Amino acid sequence: MAIRRMTHLRGPNIWTYRPVVEAIVDIGDLEDYPSNTLPGFYERLTAWLPGLIEHRCSVGRRGGFLMRLRDGTWPGHIMEHVALELQTQAGMKTGFGKARMTGEHGVYKVVIRTRHEAVGKAAIEAARDLVMAAINDRPYDVVATIARLTDMVDRQCLGPSTSCIVDAASERGIPSFRLNDGNLVQLGYGVAQRRIWTAETDRTSAIAEGISRDKELTKELLSSCGVPVPEGQTVKTAAEAWEAAQDIGLPVAVKPVDGNHARGVSLNLNTQAEVEQAFTAAEAEGSDVIVERFIPGQEHRLLVVGGKVVAATRGEITRVSGDGRSSVAQLIDLQVNSDPRRGAEEQFPLDIVRVHDNAVTQLELARQGLTADSVLPIGQSAVVERTGNLCVDVTDQVHPDVAYFATLAARVVGLDVAGVDLVVEDVGQPLAAQGGAIVEVNAGPGLLMHLKPAVGRARPVGEAIVQHLYPAGQSGRIPIIGIMGDQGGPNDALTAKLVAWLLNLSGKRTALACADGLYLGDRQLSSQSAVNWDAGERMLMNRTVEAAVLQTSVREVLTNGLPYDRCQVGVVTAMPPHEGLADLYVHEADQMPGIVRTQIDVVLDNGASVINADDPEVAELARYSDGEVFLYARSERQEAVRAHLAEGGRAVFERGTEIILGKGKERFTLLDLAAAPYATLAAAAAPGRTPAVLAAVATAWAMGIAPELIAAGLQSWGQQDAQAALQ
Template sequence: MTTKNIQLLRVTHLRGPNIWTYRPVIEAWVDIGALEDFPSNTIPGFYERLTAMLPGLAVHRCGVGAPGGFLERLRAGTWAAHILEHVVLELQNLAGMRTGFGKTRQTSVRGVYKMAFRTRQEQVGRAALDTGRDLVMAAINDQPYDQAAAVARLHDLVDSLCLGPSTAHIVEAATERGIPHLRLTEGNLVQLGHGAGQRRIWTAETDQTSAIAEEIASDKDLTKSLLQSCGVPVPQGQVVNSAQEAWEAAQDIGLPVALKPYDGNHGRGVSLDLKNQKDIEAAFLLAQRKGGGSVIVEQFIAGNEHRLLVVGKRVVAAARGETAWVTGDGRSNIIELVDRQINTDPRRGTGEDAPLNSLAPQDGAEIILELERQGLTAYSVPALGEKVLIQRNGNVAFDVTDLVHPSVAAAATLAARVVGLDVAGVDLVLEDVSRPLTEQRGAVIEVNASPGLLAHLKPADGQPRPIGKAIIEHLFGTDKTGRIPVVGVTGTRDTTRIARLVGWLVHISGRQVGVACRDGFYLGARQVDSRDSTPWDAAQRLLVNRSLETAVFENSSRMILSEGLPYDKCSVGVVTDVGGMEALAEFHIDHMDKLYNVVRTQIDVILPHGTAVLNAADPQVVEMASLCDGKIIFYGPDPQLEAIAAHRAKGERALFVRDGQIVLAQGMQEAAVIALASMKPAKAEKPDMLMAAVAAAWALGIDPELIAAGLRAFESDLKKQN
């Protein structure tokens, strides 16, 4: 079949809540051209080719709501844009970035569809979209396509661009608690929460992790000295700068000894159980090469290496290490034995997802040295039944959290506190982690800042531990969400002035407030930027500002369609009207129902304890009340409006105008009145604007008397107010 290619007319990353969903998506406008006349069931062999390329499509639910739903649609006949949606989702999943949300809708232009799909990283999502288009066309036209290579390229992008597994785990734990997050860099620096309620993490470091504590942890000799002075058992040791000094120190300390780089980490350059001068001098050279400086010689403690993860004041996970051995068969060299007996373990690999590392006896310096101590090389052929030690340390990935004796946990938490780390990986050598420390020759050998979490999240053996939850509880306690009150104002009627007025009322109440609107960017009563600050990037400045206690945003329908809202949830959402459709024609918004779905986005994101402020004089705005998870405050020019009267009858809040006054009513009781005559004429002429702002301030808990005073003092003229 001859067809023109699927064309991507427009691709937009919607970074916040949007018309499709609450989370970031990529929206693509897809022109399928002549394929509009060829649904999937009319293309010979297409079903078989596509499912052979991507067998995982079998679990996609689609509109049927059960696994296999998409394949059912594919057999019955569906169109190329819808197929592309599912292919892109599957490609992202195969690349290691789990996603599941997607929707495709026709536009008023024949053959042109709007398709949206969830993505956790924009560049990966865009690459998956391009790859998906090529794959679908290859399946349609019965052309060869190397989907494995394509998935590998996407997987590389995921590895390089997405959050690392440890950071992602913490972020997921925050999301489960309702704590929002913002990625501040292309790396793993993440803000949890907003404004003054925020905290920051960088993998296993937090904004409570002291730079001084990190320096202490990196100075192993100082760490050991501090621990020893506080009664934490540590091996006797000495810092040396030459192989001769290492041998002399070993004799003073007493054989056997261990050598490690002064500035090393992750077990690199560590040699254990050294008993003679030759091995000690060779181990010194290895440690110096790996660390680039001084070397520590210390007493060797017999036992298994253990890593205890301390968060705050408690041990939240523990893992044990195991030595790695091979057994000779009389024919194979050590490289071959390691590949067959060790590296075939599915838990081993070279990526971050593997709890155990694959071993390369011919390349790993520590393994080469260990083999030399046994008189072997990587190419030696051990005799039948001969056991060869490949790795003494490392492999600390066998969960023993439930076995940790309280005295061992107490030593680990004390060690973390002595160094000053709020999150620490404390390494101990122990014979048995379940026995009291006093009954065995155990010792703390290192305290590590920014510890790796993967061994506890994906252990080689045992139960994964909820590290993210522990870190979130450490940062936020058990009930805080890191949120500050966020107010969003949407519509076409005086939304800029409403946003500024709400900001002013919050300001005079004594709270630190920021406003992002078309008039600019405000902190308190001061305009700090006169440029339009409604775009997503400009508005985000409010959420990252650590001094702000409240943030106010003006949001247009155009912004919702082109970028999404700049926040995930809000405390107060104001909707003035459903209008301005003529300005949105380029987005295929050609019917009031479509415009309604754009504007309702503001209401969809209101928190359960939040409030929607709705114009009771606009029937479409009134309809949005049923969409709100929180409370409703209606406002309007007449108390007899049906929405206001019914709302008051239920005991709820409403604002209306009567006898030249704005009345704030709670049910049938009038909580306060504000005389329009006390306002300056320019403001008094716009009671709807005033009521919307007053209702938002009231929803934020500001006293009506203070609101009235603030209305009289507010100046929309920047020169007068500044």
């Protein structure tokens, strides 16, 4: 099997609303050999990938794909399912896939949903190799392949904290797209956008983040506002650390001033040797060191979002139990690091415990008279870690007094999203009564401990952050008008420019990407054709944009997809010819409606579709619209228009030289083209352009622009062009 090419469709496309990788696969002679004719193939494939049992396929139930496999299906279809399963095993579960013939013998389009282009393409290539190995009864290292894909997912896909916010936004219908190769993500479009970077938002100020990194400054501010904090001193040397410990009173805790994840933190220190060793461990983290009063109790992390505690976890002391033959280091690997929740990457809620290169763990063992090489007898246990094991959900136990001080601490520092660390015996009791204290306030807190607690239920922290950024009723959307029809030609450009002009007049700063160039308000940014995905995304990234008019073409839909997930108004002006699209396996005119309907499929429920009723194939697309349908035509006697108006629908048409708005039985004369400066310049001077004007009028009407403003806007737009032509 040969993969001729792979295309990443980044936006809504002919297959689905979401990004996919589309591969052109030539299966060659295998077109004559469905799976049920290949001896041993079924057994080898299912032994390598037992998870295929979960694939429902077109049968619609568990095991459906395996039924197809036994009955006989072709390698292109099998590649689709294998690629999806490889992605799932690599930690990127996506369920959508398609395999369709192209019309060329043995050549298929294999399509899979993917969250990352490189991972999706690698999964398709691996699927090809795996299927061929199973067909030819050759060895194939499935484990190594999944490990390689897993590494790609870990390194290149969004981290779990960011993903949970993005997924929560998606559930709310809020669009999003990635702004870099890391975890910087834009939610929403244009002026309605917000940005997140892991658990930090664009409401997280640099000053607040700087304060949170300075633990001494944080404590000073908290203390001045009445928040209980442990007394402490910043020190430069081990000797100073011991002096501070004596001033504060033993026992003490020693930690880096600028640290996170409990690295370099030592607790309950009672001797000079312990304090000095702890200083060395904290200093190794690369910042100043603070010595503070030890607070007895358990470590807790409260997540504060928008002034509310939305989740809380409690830490646990990590211990190992002796077996009489294994060293402490071996016991740590056997009993602690074997926990599937532990790992070095962000998707693991707990860190790997390292003993040989971790001074804090070595100090903890030394205080118990042990080293990493000590062998614990049966029945004896040892503490290996006191901090950093936040894994027990206690959200429902948090006392209102504790929640009050946690939210106050976040406000004092200035963080909209904060991880507030406190030590307390019982989180269900008031803070001061039990001598508890807040020890840290962290910006950009990890969310995984709340998503995957070892004990208790997961908390909807992503939803809380999205609700904070977008209170109920806010969608993160701006009006987007998508226009398709004449393959990116001049008539659609005229419609787009008119619509953008009318939106600007209505008070919305409007971005325009069309065949004539790229515009923002009344300023032209580029004179080159902007009928492409990149131009559309560029406009939707702009924080000043309040509305966007984006022209597209069939070729763009087939090679990139649409640059937006949904639109307020979708306009189809014509059914383009299929000629010139053979390189994309479009050979027949009857393929075109299935492609063009993409523009209608993405119309929002509360939006509208604007349809050229004079083109019968375009008129047929109206039935796919989730929103209201506006028709336009040269005459109200057009059959589709008459039927639409009879049902109470809205339409725009000509009556002589007048443009008429119709709704049900009502008629309203918008403008007499013969009397308008615009008509002389554009419509009359360029025969055949009037339908573009009708489309623009219908679109503006669908956007809720008052007819009087539409009429005035058409005339003023024409006058501007006339003045420019005379200069």
